[in-house]
Amino acid sequence: MDMSTDVRDWLQQRGADTVRHPGGTLYAHLCRVEERLGKLGHSDHVCTAGLTHAAYSTDGFDLALVFWQDRGALRDLVGAEAEELVYLYGSCDRDRTWERLAETKQVADRFTGETRELTTEELTPFVDLSIVNELDVFEQAPAVLEKNRVYFQELFTAWRPLASAPVAEEVDRLFAVSG
Template identity: 45%
Template sequence: MERVDEEMTAKALTILRAAGAETIEHPGGTLLAHLRRVGELLASWGARPALVSAGLCHAFYGTDGFPVALLDLGRRAELVEAIGAEAEALVHFYASCDRASSYRELADERGTFVDRFTGAPVFPDLGARRDFAELTAANELDIAAVSPEARARYGADLLDLFTRWRPLLSEPAWAHCLGVLGQPGRES
């Protein structure tokens, strides 16, 4: 990573620690450990720096699947200062997803994405949908890799989801998906 990215990572880790991420339980240890692994996984897949930073901070505003928010939405400027505007926008977009309404159609060009904060439908462009899919894959695959219970309970559904999202995922993300969840049509 470039020096600027290392500085952003250090700032992100500072704000994560200040928000208590290292004291919140999460599969595989603490929320901070999970966030670090997600950022590292995205980096290993060759993601651009803003997406890696978003992976490190993806749970700041809570998510549809993890309601603990480290920062109130009214304090978005603090995260912008730590990781930059593009990365923070990715974190906000990720946090805003109403999964039940959005996952099914994400790979469709005209698929609806529902903002869980406002209830409004949005129609993200291909780049935004790819970023979202890649970040979701990193998040869910990390949990499946560190938690045999989660993999047993959700693995088949995740494989089905990521198979539908295959056009949005990078080759390294898809390969990692198959490595963690198994080949379609075969026992994992």
Template identity: 45%
Template sequence: MTEVEEFLAAHGATGLDHPGGTLLAHLRRTRDTLEAWGARPSLCLAGLAHAAYGTDGFPHPLVDLTGRPALTELIGAEAESIVYTYGSCDRGHSYPLLAAGTPRFRDRFTGTERTPAPAELRDFVELTIANELDVLSHNEDLLAEHGAALHNLFTAWRVHASDQANAAVDGFFP
């Protein structure tokens, strides 16, 4: 187990059920997907730690926000920033704006809104696609309930995603 995986396990990632096994197993698969798509190391590390602060769809934080410095020290400032952006995203507000071509993030922790930089948006889209495809591939009920909406969302986000992520979306959805 890597140092990051040991940290996540020590903070409860092996004890949380998640589609496809434990949260740690899901985090590893998300990282592995990003690596297979050729993502840079910081994005892959963010994929491994993406649920550290919980998410709008998975409200089980492993680390309180006061623990940001410890995670930053472990995975680096760039990867931690991606993790924070991912975990803090108010999906109900931000996803429709991203799909409409007017990217705005609302931080669910602070309520602040901002326009993401293009590189930040691309990282967010890549991580979201890798995460959601893994979840849907391990839970038929979630696929039935959310698959069509996510497919539509990912189609709208194509311009922000890598060729590899777009190909994975195309291969996943009929």
């Protein structure tokens, strides 16, 4: 059994396949994010983070599969690099982070209240995971994009220099096609 299978089993044991989410279930969403990150050329640890990105809940989805204080459990399952990205994504206070991220390169932690400046190596996977997550939601629930089009177009334009080229191209396609 490979790690992806183990992680998928873990997600199902925690009920991710029973939680409603745009496009079906949280489990289906997590799997789509993982697969898309892989197709866009990301490493295994980024893809695994994509598969588990909502484990601690997120600022936009308030259901934890495991408590953030128990980071060791997820770290043991997915590895330190993937777990660190999952924590960063899940702990991100979007109101305090997203609009200024391109300028400050800082993420405000909604769990602890602390702010952390990301390295270049951390920034692109964080931005790509954030964008790919939203792209999946938009594709599954187009009304979400229509309601928030201006906000996300401005945000993703600001983030473009931080994103990988394949993810930036995905964003360009989305706004060219739906704009």
